Amino acid sequence: MLALVLAFPLYTLAAGSDTKIDAVLSVDVSTSMNESDVNKVSNEAMKMFIDMASVQGDKIGVVAYTDQILREKALLKIGSAADKQSLKTFIDQLTRGPYTDIAVGVNEAVKILESGGSEPGHVPLIVLMTDGNNSLNAGKSQQQSDQVLNEAVKKAKDKGIPIYTIGLNADGTLNKDVLERISTETGGKLFITSTADKLPQILSEIYASHLKLKVVPLTGITANGQFQDVTINIPNASVLEANISMMSSKPVEAKLFNPAGQQQTIPSDKIIYTASSAYTLIKLISPVQGDWKLQIKGVPKEKIDINLIYNYDVQVSMEVLSSNSYKPGDTVPIKAFLESNGAKITDADLYKNLKAALVVTDLDTKKTSETPLTASVQGIEGTFKIAEAHDYEIKVKAEDASFVRESQPVTVSAKKAGASTPVSPPTTGSNEATAGSTSALVGPIAWIVGILLVLIAAVLFALSRWKKANKGFYGQMVVEIKDEDTGERTTPQYRKLNAFKGKVELHQLLQLAPEFAETKQIVFKPGPGDTVVLYNQSGCVIEKGGRLFDAVNGKELKNNDRIKILLQNINKSITVEFIK
Template identity: 55%
Template sequence: MLHNDHRRKTSKIVFWRLIPALLLTLCIAVAPLGAGLAHAATPAPSHIDAVLLIDVSNSMNKSDKNKIANEAMKMFIDMLSAQGDKVGIVAYTDKVQREKALLQINSATDKQDLKDFIDGLDRGAYTDIAVGVKEAVKVLQNGSDPSHEPLIVMLADGNNDFNKATGRTQSQSDQELNTALDEAKKSGYPIYTIGLNADGKLNKQSLADLSTKTGGKAFSTDSADDLPQILSEIFASHLKLKIVPVQSITGNGSFQEVTVNVPNASVLEANISIMSSQPVTAKLKDPTGKEVAIPSGDVLLSKSKTYSLIKLLSPQQGDWKLQIKGVPKDKIDINLVFNYDLELKIDALPSASYKKGDKIDIASHLFSNGTQVTLSNLYQNMKAVLLAKDLDTGTTEEIPLDNTGDVFKGTFEVKESHDYELKVRAEERSFYRESDPVTVSAKKSTAGTGGATAAPESSNPLADKPKSMTLYYIIGGIVLLLAAGVALWLLRKQATRGFTGQIVIEVRDENTGEKTYPQYKKLAAFRGKFNLHQLLQLAPELKESEKLVFTPGKNDRLLLRSGEGITVERSGRAADASRGLELKSGDRVSVSLHSVDKTILLEYLV
């Protein structure tokens, strides 16, 4: 097994310090009247918490005599992110044969530990599906991260075989299984089932029922060779991705070239799976034509009996050239699954309440790493629709959205005095995204009121005040709101200010003196600020570069600020970047990273 452990003063100041408290007061005051305030938070890219559930009873000796299910589980593990996902394993017969609690993946070594555990699984007599499902649910309940996407992947033939000596009945098993399925559904644990049917004795319906009841999907195969492909589909389905077929080739003993297109800079990982019955050899060139070693710093390699998986970490946008040499006449399937750092959000609506006949302008944006994406070509390569669900009738209207700029936009007309759920879906050939739903109401009781109801008459101290005093309070409130509005506008303007130009990056190894090929990073996609680590494609070994932050300056300038322990040089001399170092077009600086003995060479161009 080849693997790679990826290494990795005065009044102005007072005014700005008062703004957060002022804005907090304003938000608390107006929150009940607005719609969409919850959209301010930006979650991190989704991670998976997966339990791999496998039947290891003796019946599997016929339905999966070559233990290809083990190979499929290993491939699923290899496809997970290099860091952050969690995986647990439950192997069952009529009891829990072996179990591994959720393990967070932080390195290639963690993945190898899981695969070694799979290789050590033994088979035993009898089968009770309820035992396995119940335990898989328990593993997720005991260790799943609330911010992760949980799921169970089950590989079995769907048949029970009870030990008569225990007196266990099908009715008892069904009752226990239904309880476990109810718990899985309530907790949001979809079960993806893979029916193994090499001997033609698959109980397809029983496995399909498990998936249907929990919101998962059911697969089955007559050939265990299909399992890696199915696992790819489950992985893609759960993270709202799509498998991109690259090309199928027949080995001829020589290298054959296929193109792997990385469509944009928001790709966190590209998983290239190569499935064949015989060993293959691979070579890789990046979009500049430079040959990239497999494995290397940002290219991970995993191999097993039936597949090779190449994982590109934060790959450069463009056409990568993959060269494959296989055994003559061996069929080689190549698939591609991207993992994106992209989130889709609907812009906050002006109100949550409308009336029949109103037209609501809808705008939706993509976000990458918490920053709004402004690359218009990314929007134009996608198809977007507004899904407007009438909550009173259950019908859903699909409204195509315009994507000619750096936004998805359209209009929804309220046709009835009903409640509606609005959601945007955008997709292209390799993935899709859906926004969180927004609910609006056109019920007569709330239309035009913003959801507020009239307060009954009661004794109110303000009502007894003179009209002039009431006017005083109104004017004072308006002034306070205007001041808060100006402060909010200034903060928003600063946070969303754009960048111009690009930065040329080279990385020099101080131990060998070697430099990487220059990379040109356009800055137009960033807003407000970004750090050097983002430009370096979030390579774990260069994490120290997070301490160097860029913000936009005046007149197409760039401001660079460094944290403690970072050395910045300009023109061969140390520069104080702790308070902000201004860069104009053509300026060059170098940043020394002491933890890895590497120097980052930067040139700013406009």
């Protein structure tokens, strides 16, 4: 039963609002999964991971692989409930096929993160799931697969992308060594399970581990057919989101009461409600501090597991040191404080059980040590004594039962400053007068020549820009629109391109229909050799042959090239084929 498949302890998570994730979930969809993951728990685990993500800012992509990419979804930046639903719908539509090549899943996940573009405050990760060893078709050797895998792992390591590997060892033949090497070399972690039942718990641990969160086990309930009370404690005013997930294979009713005892409307502006075949999620936005009451009613004897996930707005800031240069024997004063939304936190509850430490890394010996610091509502204080004439990296770590935070690292040096190399003054001599006389004559001529060259260059540049802007197209576009909800397609429409000069927007080819306004930023320009070049500055995802077609900086389309454009504002897709 799915209730048992998803059964794991109730826990709380605390995530830092200052950190967003760029995650690619790469899942093995070989036909062997029909036996090792009969109920497609891997799909439910991935959907739960998506629901755990922040309301806005996190980016998630999905890869479904066998010995090739069956389907993939590029990184989607979550900005609404519709974005999360788009990802979950994509997962529900995944199919399975023969053969397995782990290298394919790793390599494509790295490519997606590369093409997705990094943003400040975002941390990347890959979750790789597989249920067995490689099973290659006759057209590929293990040596070829190993080469692709080694290159992909090296690239992930160089770019700081940890790969968390999950081995579903249902038949006891899993090659753990390969998965362990992938995770160890990239700074991730290996998880092995003999049953798909554990996948949701493992995905939760990965989420927590990657963002340096702490898991606090609590106790679930067994339904008795009546509403049963569960206390949801909001410990302080720094909680941005509180996510309540209820796991059950059968329908669950839920009521929610705030600390004042008032029943809340579900959903509402401050309460987001989502449900799947395996779990229900209630997300509280900026909830008030205190004990909330959740009432749950389930089918008698049905085990219901509940997850409480906190998203805190808490950071650690270390005060600026008076100096970054010291000598052995010096004592460095350390001061830090908790911060929320750019201001110091004075909430005594946050400091009550807080443990703080100074983390020091000797950059010469590469050894790291921790020294306890004193934490109180007045702040975090302590000292660090310089032992050797080395360079050091120091940062403050603060943790309690539900979160871990670290300040930005600071480097201090106890080495003597090296002598600077003096800069020699320019030499002078008796030729200065002659040079000055010559320059007096050359100067006006040089100015005149320079102005003429600039004018000529400007004219040539303007002429080339005019020619480029008025360059004509060849061929035509075949446009077809599909409603992703109903599966209905429009009759293919043929749009001749010779009526346009320089460029044409996809929105123009769609006759400027208001519902397709987001396609204004998808532009076609004439390319070399009677081709067209596609530029995508919109939020739409473009695929070619089932793979991401990244056209931010321009991509050439040749005769009979066919692309699929997935719209973001409406659940429709547009297929465009270029023909001469």
